[in-house]
Amino acid sequence: MSAAALPPSRHVRVDHASAVYAATRTTRETGRAAGLPDVLTERAAVVTSELASNLNKHAVNGSVVVQRSAIGHGVDVLAADDGPGMADVGHWLLDGNSTTATLGTGLGAVSRMATVFRIRSAPGGGTVAGARLLAPGTPAGRAAAIGHFCLPRDGEEQCGDAVAVAQAHDGWTAVVVDGLGHGPDAAEAADLAVRVFGQNPDRPLTQQLASMHRALRATRGAAVALARIAPHRLDFCGVGNVSGTAVGPGREPRLLLSVPGIVGFSLPAVQVRQAPLSDGDLVLLQTDGVGHGWRTPPPGGKALPLTANALLLAAELAHRHRNPRDDAAMIALHPHWLA
Template sequence: MEATLSLTDKSGVADVRRRAIHMAQALGLSEKLQADAALIVTEAATNIIKYAGQGEITLKSFLEGASQGLEIIALDRGPGITNLASARTDGYSTGGSLGAGLGTIARHSALFDIYSVPGNGTALLARIADSRDGALNGFQIGAKSTPKPGQAVCGDAWGVRQIGTHLWIALLDGLGHGPLAAEAANRAVSIFLLAELSDKPADVLRRVHQGIKTTRGAVMAVALFDTDKRMMSFAGVGNIVGIVSSGSETEHLISTDGTVGYNMRTVRPSDVAWSKGSVFIATTDGLSTRWNLNRHPGLTDRHPSLIANVLYRDFARDADDATIIVVKAT
């Protein structure tokens, strides 16, 4: 369940509020949480119109750990917030908005985060849920996935699997776009979810290669995070771009040329150190291959959902299916 609403004038504020309440009701959230959702999207949407002129709000259901509910992402390309500390103070407003303040929004959220760089827009995350326990065991995960404009289905897919202190992530891009690409990607995810617990990323790729030969094929990456060994293992085939950022160090992950299900060569796996604060980011080619973190100071300190949405906002090519998945060690 997901909807993205563009904001270009004041009429959009009422529309996004209605959609948020309707989605909260559909998710079975209480009347109090429905009111929280209405407050948050109204303030966020009003701020976008007043300070940025235009932007968008994405409403989506989420399930993470013991927490499930409604996720709100507000994005704009406006002037940004110069003083976040003041903006988080109750009653603070420089443009005639509700003055609820980011502090009030935070208190009405099970999870709240914000990222803003002066001159480079603002991104806000709020989750509405009964539980505040929203992290998987040792991990936070965020993703953004959209079909090619004009297409009803997305040819990209991703999957998550966790057993104890081990987490597996798969990212797929079915060749081309549309239903046939989606068939290849989704079948690959199904095989990934049934892999043996002892399998390494390269083993999973080989299983998928055999299992999707009747489809048009896909490019694919698999990552295995082991918090006990403080390591991440990665293997990819095709043009999936992946990195691991740890503090000031960034490790670029190398995929093997080829197509899973068609002409997969010998896979070259790689291992990277993984510790608290490490961030894994992987994207399909719907994002520019030149995306980087250089003009996003402090972004990796934010929640993975914000990281994914900010990078999508700034680097999506709008010419193909696009997916970005982010995993952060907690």
């Protein structure tokens, strides 16, 4: 199976009523570029409008990320804020309940229209939400199995980071690439690495790195992390300033470190690390544009739940742990949902 190379995500800061229209327009453009049916594109636009309108009305420092889905044929809408939060999310998902003098159908309508909708909120802790709208045919169990984003540095359109995922003969393989620096030259290196990956996703991971290394010699080079994921097994290897994490309920996060080097310039000897996975585990790969603070609680604060849904984790990291002065990318997978 060929790799699903994912184009850059698009970020909209919701700080004014006009941003709602900008986010909705961005969703329509994303759906059309992906070749989605008009009805699905318009449904995704309505979902975006509802989520962005909530941010504009109630939130502080709200943002929306719109992108093609990493699994299936569809659109993801990630929304997050630092607003007052909600004590009882289920209550506000019921039609007729609203925090303002409206019909109260916003979140309920989003839940009905989306193939997958996840939301987490707490009083004083803000809200994160993820909606995925897929064309018919994606197995229901897989619909929420992957979360990702790939965002360029603020003010730039080309992203020097890239992500891709493919179903291999013995599981799923994911890759994150960080082209050195940012801008067009970094994007060229990252895109080439992903194209090499897509030529044969089944290759052993060390051979993937060797093939990328040969192809990237004429570029500025890149950092690369690869993970092959089966329901109860993880294989990982990486080079450069990219990393992975395996998280699960009741355990400390297991950090997966890459070795120093630059793919395309100085490729060291790389060994594949193997680790067992349990049914509740989630595997995440990230570039250095995503901070590591999500793994540990801040002073006086709370860490993310280790059972976090991949879609919600993507929304959380894009909003609170992304460095806007650098390209940033991550991909998270639930191995048992992919089986």
